[in-house]
Amino acid sequence: MCTGRVEPSFILQAFSKGADGVFIGGCWPGECHYSTEGNYHALSMMHLTRRILEHIGVNPQRLRLEWVSASQGIRFAEVMNDVSKRIKELGPLGKGEGIEGNGLKHKLEAVNDLLPYIKLVERERLRVRFKTEEEYIAFFASEEFDRVFRELIADKLTISQIMSLLRERPLSTGEISEVLGLNPSEVSRHVNNSARQGLVRFDEGLKRFVPVLRESA
Secondary structure (H helix, E strand, C coil): CCHHHCCHHHHHHHHHCCCCCEEEEECCCCCCCCCCCHHHHHHHHHHHHHHHHHHCCCCHHHEEEEECCCCCHHHHHHHHHHHHHHHHHHCCCCCCCCCCCCHHHHHHHHHHHHHHHHHHHHHHHHCCCCCCHHHHHHHHCCHHHHHHHHHHHHHHHHHHHHHHHHCCCCECHHHHHHHHCCCHHHHHHHHHHHHHCCCEEEECCCCEEEECCCCCC
């Protein structure tokens, strides 16, 4: 399968099923078998997904992309040994990051729920076409990428995490902060904004926030 077919949903599914790391191997840049530059698309998806993982508290080094041609058996073995070593150093997914209980589950669910929107942002604002790997690396390390991510994705990811958690049980802002490992003031800001938008409400009897259930038409 061409690496151009790789989507963030594949990576998240692997992590959701308990994988401690994800490796993507592709053709070297300039050697795409399908003349579609799919390997460059995979490079973009890798950088974007790494940033998403970092935002939800998962070590982005758990996701790795390497170029390995079909004739490079020795290189493939060396890369895989290095990948295995690095993942062992990072420890089990979640535990290595200090994410307790169901926190990791809700973080991954939150990203998965937001993927259609993230793909739209990627297509409309983050899809770039360069001629070298270095240019892609520079773009995803740039202030421009950082600004778009912060303005269009970051807050929505945090809100999605909170909503995923509240769908399981009512919680206070302090409890949300503890489970997700988020700053209490940040949680309070997002919960209050969500309440104004009619997404959550404060239940006086429970003294907890609950999601607003919308009736289907």
